[in-house]
Amino acid sequence: MSVRRFAEVSVGEALPALTVHVDRARLVQYAGASLDRNRIHWDERFAVSVGLPDVIAHGMFTMGSAIEIVSAWVGDAGRVVEYSTRFTKPVVVPYAEGADLAVTGVVTATDETTRRATVELGVTCGPDKVLGRCLAVVQLD
Amino acid sequence: MVTMAVNPAFAGRTFPPTAPYVVSAAKIREFAEAVGAADPVHVDPQVARERGYADVIAPPTFAVLIAQLCDHQLIVDPDAGIDFSRVVHGEQKFVHHRPLTAGDVVVGTLTVDSIRQAGGHSMVVTRSELTSAGGEPLTTATSTIVVRGEGS
Numbered sequence: 001m002s003v004r005r006f007a008e009v010s011v012g013e014a015l016p017a018l019t020v021h022v023d024r025a026r027l028v029q030y031a032g033a034s035l036d037r038n039r040i041h042w043d044e045r046f047a048v049s050v051g052l053p054d055v056i057a058h059g060m061f062t063m064g065s066a067i068e069i070v071s072a073w074v075g076d077a078g079r080v081v082e083y084s085t086r087f088t089k090p091v092v093v094p095y096a097e098g099a100d101l102a103v104t105g106v107v108t109a110t111d112e113t114t115r116r117a118t119v120e121l122g123v124t125c126g127p128d129k130v131l132g133r134c135l136a137v138v139q140l141d
Numbered sequence: 142m143v144t145m146a147v148n149p150a151f152a153g154r155t156f157p158p159t160a161p162y163v164v165s166a167a168k169i170r171e172f173a174e175a176v177g178a179a180d181p182v183h184v185d186p187q188v189a190r191e192r193g194y195a196d197v198i199a200p201p202t203f204a205v206l207i208a209q210l211c212d213h214q215l216i217v218d219p220d221a222g223i224d225f226s227r228v229v230h231g232e233q234k235f236v237h238h239r240p241l242t243a244g245d246v247v248v249g250t251l252t253v254d255s256i257r258q259a260g261g262h263s264m265v266v267t268r269s270e271l272t273s274a275g276g277e278p279l280t281t282a283t284s285t286i287v288v289r290g291e292g293s
Contacts, residue, residue, distance in 0.1 A: 020177060033168075033175035035206060050226065059230045064176035064202035071201070076192055077180040077240075080201040084234035084283075136201075 003075040006115040006140040015105035015119065018069040022057050022091065023098030030061045044095065057091035057099070062130055066103045066123045073105065073119075074138045081116070082137035089128045099125050108135075115140045147263035147288055148222045149256050156214045156251040161274055162207050166243040169199050176200060186243075198240035204271060205233070208282035211251035211269035223265075223288055231264065232285035238278040246274040254283070261290030 024042060031037050036058055039046040047055050063085050071077040093099050102124045109118040117138055123131040166186070173183035178200040181188045189197045216223050241247065254266040264287055271280040 026175075030175040033172045036209065060202060060205050060233065061176065063233060064172075064178075064200065064205075067201050068177055068179065071178060071180050077178060077182055077200055078192065078194060078198045080237070082234070082236050083201050084232070086232045087230050 003079060003141045004073065004138075006110070006112070006117070009107055009110060009117050009140060011107050011110055013107040015069050015073045015107075018066070018072075018103040020065045020068075020101040020103060021098055022061065022065075022093055022101060024055065024093060024095060026098075027055065027057060027061065027093060030058055030064075034058065034060060034064075036060065052090070053092055055093045055095075057093055059087040059090075062087075062091055062101060062123060063134075066101065066121055066131065066134065067136060069103045069105045069121065070119050070136045070138060074140070079139045080136055081139050082135070085121075085134040086132040087130070088132040089125075089130045091125045091128075091130050101125055101130070105136075146222065146258055146290075147256050147265055148220060151215065151218075151221050151253045151265075152256045154253050156211070159207070159210050159214070159249040159251075162210065162247045162249070164199060164203075164241050164243055164245040164247060166197050168206070169197055169203065169243055172203050172206070173200050176202065189242075194240065194242055196243040198242050201235060201237070202233075203241055204235055204237075204280040204282050207247055207249050207271055207280075208269040208284065211249040211282075212267050212284060212286070214251055215253060215265075215267060227289045229287045229289060230284065231287040232283075234283040236281040236283075238280065241271075241279055245279065247271050247279060248274055263288040263290075 104122040105119045108120045119136045121134040269282045
């Protein structure tokens with residue numbers, strides 16, 4: 001795998017799309033890996049008792065899994081130098097079918113001096129935009 | 142029960158550095174598998190070294206593990222008035238000065254950048270400066286946490 005070169009990248013370029021399937025097992029796995037064991041992310045009874053429709057995914061799971069679209073495209077996860085988002089809607093994860101996150105990415109800016117590019121990510125779950133103003137800056141070769 | 146707003150006196154406060162957190166290859170692998178980070182640079186030291194890293198590197202959001210240890214200092218401070226059961230994650234940003242790498246000994250220093258009230262909620266912006274034990278800047282993690290007011 002080689003790192004994408006600055007000369008290969010232009011504003012408006014669309015990254016290959018990514019779909020992330022999330023189910024309860026995945027959320028338990030993320031809870032253990034991240035040490036965020038909040039019960040709203042795996043315990044349906046608890047989630048409902050605090051007014052949620054069902055178990056919801058960790059916002060940081062959504063953020064953390066969506067960036068794979070950029071890491072794979074740039075060719076080295078270590079080239080993601082900035083990454084930011086707003087959590088606009090929760091990802092509800094029903095027991096039986098789970099949920100699918102649809103992730104897109106478009107290059108919105110390039111900087112020749114630093115050889116960096118900005119990618120805007122679109123992350124939706126069904127009709128809901130779940131991450132807002134989701135931006136990654138990558139260091140190109 | 143009346144939910145108190147977050148104590149505005151905490152704005153601008155910097156907490157003492159956290160105890161050192163040692164970044165391990167095992168935790169990096171576990172985190173990478175959990176978020177579906179497929180780059181072998183997270184699990185194969187040889188790949189990592191060929192790319193110029195000292196060892197396997199963490200995925201872009203791994204730093205949240207250490208940032209949440211920093212935020213925890215504020216959330217558990219009784220004077221801050223934060224009801225954790227009403228906390229929602231509003232925004233998150235990472236700026237990596239270099240990738241977190243297996244073997245790094247990381248210290249986090251938390252600063253409360255701002256506290257404001259809006260629509261019955263409190264919005265708290267926290268900034269965790271993660272450095273090596275020797276002071277090398279590694280990651281700046283900025284979070285906005287929203288503490289929901291009563292009746293919302």
